Amino acid sequence: MRRYLLPVAVLASLVAAWQLAASTGLLANVLNLEDFLVPAPSEIAKTLWEDRSLLADNAWVTLKEVLLGFGCALVAGLAFAVGLHLSETLRRAFYPLIVASQTIPIIAVAPILVVWFGFGIGPKLAIIALICFFPITVNTLDGLRSVDPDAVKMMRTLDASRWAILRRVESPTALPFAFSGAKIAVAVAVIGAVFGEWAGSSSGLGYLMQLDNAALNTPRLWASVTVLSAMAILLFALLALLEKKVVSWR
Amino acid sequence: MKRRIPLLLAAAAITAGALVLVACGEKPENVNGQPQPFSLTLDFYPNPDHVGIYEAQKLGYFRDAGLDVSINSPTDPSAPIKEVAAGRADLAISYEPELLLAREQSLDVKAVGALVDRPLTSLIWLRKSDIKRLGDLRGKTIATAGIPYQDAFLETILARANLKPSDVKAVNVGLNLLPAILGGRAQAMLGGFSNVEGIDLKLRHKDPTVTPVDQLGIPTYDELVFVAQGSRLKDDSEPIRLFLAAMARGTAAAEKDPKGATQALLEQNHSLDPKLTAAEVKATLPVLSQASPKRPYGYMDQAEWQQFIGWMRDHGLISSLPTPTQVLTEELLPGRIPG
Numbered sequence: 001m002r003r004y005l006l007p008v009a010v011l012a013s014l015v016a017a018w019q020l021a022a023s024t025g026l027l028a029n030v031l032n033l034e035d036f037l038v039p040a041p042s043e044i045a046k047t048l049w050e051d052r053s054l055l056a057d058n059a060w061v062t063l064k065e066v067l068l069g070f071g072c073a074l075v076a077g078l079a080f081a082v083g084l085h086l087s088e089t090l091r092r093a094f095y096p097l098i099v100a101s102q103t104i105p106i107i108a109v110a111p112i113l114v115v116w117f118g119f120g121i122g123p124k125l126a127i128i129a130l131i132c133f134f135p136i137t138v139n140t141l142d143g144l145r146s147v148d149p150d151a152v153k154m155m156r157t158l159d160a161s162r163w164a165i166l167r168r169v170e171s172p173t174a175l176p177f178a179f180s181g182a183k184i185a186v187a188v189a190v191i192g193a194v195f196g197e198w199a200g201s202s203s204g205l206g207y208l209m210q211l212d213n214a215a216l217n218t219p220r221l222w223a224s225v226t227v228l229s230a231m232a233i234l235l236f237a238l239l240a241l242l243e244k245k246v247v248s249w250r
Numbered sequence: 251m252k253r254r255i256p257l258l259l260a261a262a263a264i265t266a267g268a269l270v271l272v273a274c275g276e277k278p279e280n281v282n283g284q285p286q287p288f289s290l291t292l293d294f295y296p297n298p299d300h301v302g303i304y305e306a307q308k309l310g311y312f313r314d315a316g317l318d319v320s321i322n323s324p325t326d327p328s329a330p331i332k333e334v335a336a337g338r339a340d341l342a343i344s345y346e347p348e349l350l351l352a353r354e355q356s357l358d359v360k361a362v363g364a365l366v367d368r369p370l371t372s373l374i375w376l377r378k379s380d381i382k383r384l385g386d387l388r389g390k391t392i393a394t395a396g397i398p399y400q401d402a403f404l405e406t407i408l409a410r411a412n413l414k415p416s417d418v419k420a421v422n423v424g425l426n427l428l429p430a431i432l433g434g435r436a437q438a439m440l441g442g443f444s445n446v447e448g449i450d451l452k453l454r455h456k457d458p459t460v461t462p463v464d465q466l467g468i469p470t471y472d473e474l475v476f477v478a479q480g481s482r483l484k485d486d487s488e489p490i491r492l493f494l495a496a497m498a499r500g501t502a503a504a505e506k507d508p509k510g511a512t513q514a515l516l517e518q519n520h521s522l523d524p525k526l527t528a529a530e531v532k533a534t535l536p537v538l539s540q541a542s543p544k545r546p547y548g549y550m551d552q553a554e555w556q557q558f559i560g561w562m563r564d565h566g567l568i569s570s571l572p573t574p575t576q577v578l579t580e581e582l583l584p585g586r587i588p589g
Contacts, residue, residue, distance in 0.1 A: 034332075036352075119435060198396075200424075201422055210396040214327070216332070
């Protein structure tokens, strides 16, 4: 329990300081805070409660996008990592492309995705997957390549097949790396979902944020941000828990 | 006790870092001397709606008025009004509906003049959409810009054709209106301007039907207005008066010399396409607010404002019913005698 004490204490004191700054005229003046720019936490909390069903409906839409998009990225990322690990030619051919894929701003791909995939869940998944698969691929690949060479040599002397080496030696070594990549990916997946919804949507937290921003409804905008952050933290924690169960030898 | 020091140091480092970040956002102090710095935040990235501004800048009308005007583009169209309310900009260009929403949220802002005194926001469809009249929208996908009051526009428009909101599929595409309609994923779009997107589609030979929303059952309103901080108007309104006077000159000059005005706009904004911009400027000049024998530059029709305020309230966009004089002032328009 004690390990949760510190993060909770840091978070609580930050929120308290924010509340104090936003509600005390003097501090707000010094920091140039205006309530229409940065609402007080108490106001956000009020909105969270009052608009809970609206927020929940839209959060559910975004959560589905995040889980599916992350799932696609996980499958593609692991497959890419294994493929690039097994073939030097593939690695040389595709590695620069994978890095380049991370440099494409969403604003450049969004119109293409809208035209290709329409306004369904397709473009959101594509954007989330595009953002997520990079950390998964790179981390897993690093993991696969960090295997103790002696262990591989020993497997070879035992006449092990390539598949057996991958399964018994390389994969277990790479697993913690893959989890690190997945944890990074899941945290940024929610940002991908928001960008995806900005490209074309009729529901979701990103959609709601855009409307609330245009309507100058800052408290609800921040309420959506809060829900989104909570979602990312929760998914991250679930992965960390899973990692603990799966990577038991660490 | 010893072990606490690194923690304290770390906390101090974080605090210092945060303070630096906050300080980076500070507005620099005004420097005394002439001409006086004056910041204007546009409603969007520079486009033909701003042709009078760039013409006034180029011809030195702002300088004549003793102002050193800096023109800034916002991060998004709802940002300018917040900047003015927070005192970060001297003047902003916003939209009449946005101003009324800001007042509803208790932002201390007032309109001081119209840049464009009629709606530009239009319902647009292309010939290939097979839409001939409003009723044909049934079952179609309509791209919108993610602006709640424009969603209310759509409801009013649909009601006119005896359609319910559920009879169409409205999709918020943000800034991707043109890709959505050009790619054929949406058959109509609401949120583009008649003088910008409307002209763009025409030059692409897409044969667009462009109908401004005031022809579709929405009361007319001032699409673009200059907005100032309310408290500023009480004690320091002179620079704004001078700015508006220079704007009147700039707009009249643009009217007389559209080619030169287009050039002024292009010179300051190299990313604009010259051919498209020239066509857009031609379509824009007639909709810019202009001085006439009966009306000063920037005139805002209070009866029209009253009617639009009523429409906003009827559609649940605002809950109060302010009088026009609570949301706008004509005191600073050119030709007005300071009260």
